[in-house]
Amino acid sequence: MLTSHIIRVAVEAALAEDAPYGDITCETTIPADETGSAHLTARENGVMSGIDVFAAAFAAQNPAVTVTAAIKDGERFQRGQILATVEGPVRDLLTAERIALNFTQRMSGIATMTAAFVDAVNAIYGDDYDGPVTRPRRYERTRIVDTRKTTPGLRPFEKYGVVCGGGHNHRYGLSDAVMMKDNHLAALAARGIDLAGAIRHVREQVGHTTHIEVEVDRLDQIPAVIAGGADTIMLDNFSLDDTRRGVELIDGKAIVEASGNMSLERVPAVAATGVDVISVGALTHSVRSIDLGLDWN
Structure with missing residues (x-):
């Protein structure tokens, strides 16, 4: 269901909504040739979902941006854990940052809540359930x-x-x-x-x-x-x-x-x-x- 085509169309629409005429702040504060890197970091425990969507948001902004994932969808993470590294032109990293996070934060929120329900059900099949x-x-x-x-x-x-x-x-x-x-x-x-x-x-x-x-x-x-x-x-x-x-x-x-x-x-x-x-x-x-x-x- 979640195909690369669906992801690309959605992130491109989100970027167009957020910066229809460009990112004024980045264009007036960041040199065009400046490069940098950042870590996607967990602020709380959860379950990952949408790591490919996270990467696609940056790729849609600029294919030169690279995202190296340190986790797979469906894996649990802990607060403070580095989940991915992003590298490329700073203007593009900053422009796509919010869109990438919006998708991944919501999808991971759904995965985390679902896991809690699944864990609650699975608990009745354990030896501790009386x-x-x-x-x-x-x-x-x-x-x-x-x-x-x-x-x-x-x-x-x-x-x-x-x-x-x-x-x-x-x-x-x-x-x-x-x-x-x-x-x-x-x-x-x-x-x-x-x-x-x-x-x-x-x-x-x-x-x-x-x-x-x-x-x-x-x-x-x-x-x-x-x-x-x-x-x-x-x-x-x-x-x-x-x-x-x-x-x-x-x-x-x-x-x-x-x-x-x-x-x-x-x-x-x-x-x-x-x-x-x-x-x-x-x-x-x-x-x-x-x-x-x-x-x-």
Whole structure:
């Protein structure tokens, strides 16, 4: 999803937005032939995402700038750690600095937050966890996934950040899979089509490889959704007890996704009910950027 073309277009647009007529400050204070170097340094602990995007921002400003990475995406870093070295014309380093940091700080923030959720879920599978645990049917462990609650225009970068943090991606966009929510079902019901019939109605119109997910907000909807042949059933804003009962009712006949108001404190208990997937919108819509800085040599 995050291709070199997508990166190049995004960083070029960001540079054009930030310096549409050049960098006045650099052009009036820094000699054109002055060169220098700087370190990308972590101001706090985190998980790296976007090191190639960081490099691409400088390359888009001036291909003569070189970036030497000291870390790979998905690796954890500590406060004070040098993550990359940048060398080249000082004017270009300063002009591209903020754009490079904006991308990398946000992507690493997403990766770091995702890793915290993944760690919270994985903790229930360790020997130190003393509560009951039901294993998911489809995966070795319950997966943490993102949603479509992303920043417009930055979805590839943000979803990539989730993967760097050990999470997984939900559907990329509306074209990727069918997701029938309450409003879709209400519209079909107004035409006299029941829940199971609505799912079959959709199945008849899509290709055999198209995944169909259905959102439910009550336990009594589940039998009809199973009868309709949904591939994934989303339990939206269910209590822990109802989530557990939902997993039992579905009984491996579909992937079980839990969604709604997920927090670090809550996800271990939700995962322990045996759901296959927990979707967390906060990974992209409520994330805090990681504090990274460019320290000049």
